Amino acid sequence: MYIEVEIKFNGVKLLVQGDFTPETPMVWNYGDGSGHPGDPEEFQAQRILFKTTTSDNQEEEVDVFDIYDSLNEVFYIEEAVLEVYKYEY
Numbered sequence: 001m002y003i004e005v006e007i008k009f010n011g012v013k014l015l016v017q018g019d020f021t022p023e024t025p026m027v028w029n030y031g032d033g034s035g036h037p038g039d040p041e042e043f044q045a046q047r048i049l050f051k052t053t054t055s056d057n058q059e060e061e062v063d064v065f066d067i068y069d070s071l072n073e074v075f076y077i078e079e080a081v082l083e084v085y086k087y088e089y
Contacts (some may be wrong), residue, residue: 001083003043005088009073015061016081018045043078043085 003020026038026057048068049061069080 002084005085007077007080007084009077009080013051014064014086015049015051016045016077017047017049018043018078019083020085041082041086043081045074045078045081048074048078055089 001022002019004015004017006015008014020026021039021042023038023041024039029035034076039066046065047063048065049059050064052060052062068077
């Protein structure tokens with residue numbers, strides 16, 4: 001499911017959009033003797049937006065995904081989204 005979550009990351013407010021997959025619970029034993037270990041919840045960011053105000057007082061969203069990706073920070077942003085989403089939604 002597609003979600004949009006506002007987080008604060010390293011002191012910067014970001015609006016993060018992407019695909020969220022909820023946790024699937026562990027199943028000890030199906031009737032045929034098999035089971036399933038379960039899967040953790042996951043979030044894959046597709047857009048990371050920084051909101052700014054232009055010189056003529058218009059609010060603008062700037063996609064900064066590539067910047068955070070080049071700094072290898074997207075994983076940490078995704079983890080922060082999961083923490084916020086878990087407690088606020």
